[in-house]
Amino acid sequence: MTEAAVPPVLQVRAVTRRFPGVLALDRVDLTLLPGEVHALVGENGAGKSTLIKVVTGVYRPDGGTVHYLGQPVAFGRPLDAQRAGISTIYQEVNLIPLMSVARNLFLGREPRRYGLIDLGRMNRQADVILAGYGIDVDVTRPLRSLSLAAQQMVALARAVAVDAKVLIMDEPTSSLEPREVQTLFRLVRQLSAAGIAIVYVSHRLDELYELCDRVTVLRDGRVVHSGPLAEVDRLRLVAHMLGRDLVQVQRDGLTAFTDDRQTVAAAPVLRAQGLTKRHLLDDVSLTVAPGEVVGLGGLLGSGRSETAKAIVGALPLDSGTVTVDGRRLRRMSPATALRAGVALLPEDRKAEGIIPDLSVRENIVLAAMPRLARAGVVSRSRQNRIVDIFITRLRIRASSPEQRVGELSGGNQQKVLLARWLCLNPRLLLLDEPTRGIDVGAKAEVQRLIVELAREGLAVVLISSDLEELVEGADRVVVLRAGAVVGELTGDDVSEQAIMARLAADKEDGDDNR
Numbered sequence: 001m002t003e004a005a006v007p008p009v010l011q012v013r014a015v016t017r018r019f020p021g022v023l024a025l026d027r028v029d030l031t032l033l034p035g036e037v038h039a040l041v042g043e044n045g046a047g048k049s050t051l052i053k054v055v056t057g058v059y060r061p062d063g064g065t066v067h068y069l070g071q072p073v074a075f076g077r078p079l080d081a082q083r084a085g086i087s088t089i090y091q092e093v094n095l096i097p098l099m100s101v102a103r104n105l106f107l108g109r110e111p112r113r114y115g116l117i118d119l120g121r122m123n124r125q126a127d128v129i130l131a132g133y134g135i136d137v138d139v140t141r142p143l144r145s146l147s148l149a150a151q152q153m154v155a156l157a158r159a160v161a162v163d164a165k166v167l168i169m170d171e172p173t174s175s176l177e178p179r180e181v182q183t184l185f186r187l188v189r190q191l192s193a194a195g196i197a198i199v200y201v202s203h204r205l206d207e208l209y210e211l212c213d214r215v216t217v218l219r220d221g222r223v224v225h226s227g228p229l230a231e232v233d234r235l236r237l238v239a240h241m242l243g244r245d246l247v248q249v250q251r252d253g254l255t256a257f258t259d260d261r262q263t264v265a266a267a268p269v270l271r272a273q274g275l276t277k278r279h280l281l282d283d284v285s286l287t288v289a290p291g292e293v294v295g296l297g298g299l300l301g302s303g304r305s306e307t308a309k310a311i312v313g314a315l316p317l318d319s320g321t322v323t324v325d326g327r328r329l330r331r332m333s334p335a336t337a338l339r340a341g342v343a344l345l346p347e348d349r350k351a352e353g354i355i356p357d358l359s360v361r362e363n364i365v366l367a368a369m370p371r372l373a374r375a376g377v378v379s380r381s382r383q384n385r386i387v388d389i390f391i392t393r394l395r396i397r398a399s400s401p402e403q404r405v406g407e408l409s410g411g412n413q414q415k416v417l418l419a420r421w422l423c424l425n426p427r428l429l430l431l432d433e434p435t436r437g438i439d440v441g442a443k444a445e446v447q448r449l450i451v452e453l454a455r456e457g458l459a460v461v462l463i464s465s466d467l468e469e470l471v472e473g474a475d476r477v478v479v480l481r482a483g484a485v486v487g488e489l490t491g492d493d494v495s496e497q498a499i500m501a502r503l504a505a506d507k508e509d510g511d512d513n514r
Contacts, residue, residue, distance in 0.1 A: 007070065009034050009197045010055070010086070010166050015064035017050055024050040026221045027064065032166065037188060037198045039208045039229060042218035043241055043300050043465055048201055051218070052168055056081040056088055069165070087159035088168040095155055097144035102126035104143050105158050133157055133187050149180030153187060160191060167191065168199040171301070173207060185211055203301040204482060205234055205504065219243055234504035241299070242467055242500070266290050267326070269428050269459035270342070272311055275320035280306045282484040284320075288428060288459040293450065295474030296463045297499045303483035304463045305347050308430045311461075312337040312344045325427060338367065341427030345417055345434055347463070349410075353417045356406025360398045361387045363405045364419045371424070390419035395445060414446060422453075429453065430461040435469065447473060467496040479503065 012030040016023070025047050032038055042048050053059045055066055057075025065072050068084065075081040078088070095104045102123045103110070110117045111125065126139040135153050143151055152172060159167055169188075173181045188211060192198060200212055208215065208229065215232065217225040217240040225232065225240045232240070268287040275284040281303050288294045296304045309315035311322055313332035322329045324340040337343075346352035354363055365383045387401050394415040398408055405416055414434060421429060431450070435443040450473060454460055464470050470477055477494050479487040479502040487502035489495075 006033050008032055008067075009069060011067040012051070012055065013065050013067065015051070015054055015061045015066065017054055017059055018062050024221050025054065025061075028218070028221070028223055029226070030216055030223075031226075032197045032199060033214075034165070034197050035192050035195045036213045037192050037200050037211050039212040039215040040199050040201045040218070041203070041208065041215060041237070041241060046218040046241075047221040048218055049170075050221075052088065052170065052199070052201070056086060056168070082162060082164075085163055085165040086168070087162060087164040087166070088170065089152070089155050089159050089172055090170050095143055095151065095158070098142055100140050101130075101137055101143055101146065101154055102139040104154055105129065105139070105161065107158070109162070129157055129161055130154070133190065134183075147180070149183060152180075152184065156184075156187060156191075160196060164196060166197050166199070168201070170201045171203070172200075173202065173204065181207070203299050205237065208237075209234070217241055235500055238299070238500050238504045242465070269325060270311065270461075271321075271323040272307075273321050273323075275307060275310045275322075276318050277306065277310065277315060277483075278318055280315070280483050281310060281317070281320075282482070284310075284480070284483070284485055286311075286461075286478060288461055290427075290457045290459050291454050292476070293454050293460045293462050293474045295470040295477040295494075296461060296480060297467070297470050297477050297503075298480035299503060300465070301482075302480040304480055305432050306483070307480065308344055308432050308461065308463060311430060312342055314344070338424065341425070342430070343367075343421035343424060343426040343428070344430040345414075345421065345432060347432040347436070349413055349417055354405050354413050357404060359402045360391070360396065360405050360408070360416055361401035363416050364390060364401075364423065367420050368423050386423050387419075390423060394419055394422075394449065411443070411446070418446070418449065426458065428459045428461070430463070432463045433465065434462070435464070435466070467499055470494075470499065471496055 008031045010032040012028060014027040014029060015025055016027055017025040028047065028051060030051065040048055040051070050059065054061050056078045057080055058078060060074065067073070068086065073084070075084070096107065099107070105126045106122050111121045112118055113121070123139050130137060130139065133153065135150070135157065137146060137150055143154065146154070173184060188198060200208070202208060212229050214227060215225070215229040215237070216223060217237070219241065266289045268289050270286065270288040272284070272286045275281050284303065284307050286294065286307065296307060298304050306315055310317055310320070313329070313334050313336055317332070322332065324342055327340070329336055329340055361383060364387050368386065384401070390396070391398070391401065396415045396419065397412050405413060408416070434450070435446050447469070450460060450462065462470065462474055471494055474494065477489045477499060478485055479489070479499055481503060486505065489498050
């Protein structure tokens, strides 16, 4: 199928979308043909979600056009897009769990008789619709009584039952078992054969190569590649997503990390074993010694952040153990981890880190308050001493310790968060994307601080989507994919090309590299 042979059902032309201080989409083009399954991929922040929201009417573009069925469109809301035939299925099933399957399937367009909902006709029609997709469920049961896979199928059937011509699927298999994934794939192929165009958003390369015809890769709000998926191999696709040169992957000295590798013989500070959480983590094990920086590499959704949250007790596990300095942590929780000397700098500093309306001083001493209290009273002078020490050490740029932290730059907000945990004298520090979204100068300062902390004996886990940062900053790199460890690189074996090779490997190859 070629664009010349078949007129596109959807065409995005030079679409631009800005937010304060951010160019989220920069003249993005996307062409969708009838009956094709088109992969839309890119790392976190690449612009995938923004593009979907522009197409479906959540956002209005600042420039460019969207053509649907050959006509320019500007939907004012998602409901308008759905009524026109563009439906979206999100990662989380967004239906009503207490209602029946049939009610969910017909929600907002129920068949009626004498002004009342005709339950009998609705249930019969629901049976026919679902049977057409090979879905055999009792449509009178509450939706929540079905498996996640069955709920996802109902959501899909609802999306296409409104005479959809375009179906956008955003990470549809993230909560499904392998057997359930194949059921979903069968349904996707059936819809494609019926002429429905599908935009398929996923970080799972195996799925993309099994299901998709063409691919568009976004990076930093721009299209960096678009074409038949069969013409780009896995390694090159990963290179496009991460912005790496496939031919010459080398260190160019742009980070503030030093070249020396630590040789660590001390007993591990952290020993995490068999961390397992259904759909998220699959038997992940990790050790970190004093003074060692261990990197966690992987694409978006690989389990990097979930591993860190599991270690600090923020993600309840189905199985697995966490041991710190030889003592197993029981009844895992963030408070338990903090008492053991384990601290996490979260990926999303705005949602999970800073409290923007509090001052720099209040944000820094927040976690240390119980330790600073005497008879329930926290001395202001003790607070000030700690705050002054870390403002100086981390070179936090603020007009005063009383300035609202929400007024600081992203880099200085990140330093405030680091100060919050460092003032507790942790044994292990987990850093999730510590330099994302901060300027070059602040990035270099944070990287130098990581080196200093490791030299002082702190055990560090460094999570980064920047391969150069992992290669130059970590003594070892553990590579994750689909929630499982697919490789561990040490010493001279730590390279961007080696990391990409493990990310791009087939499942069987990945298993061999564990």
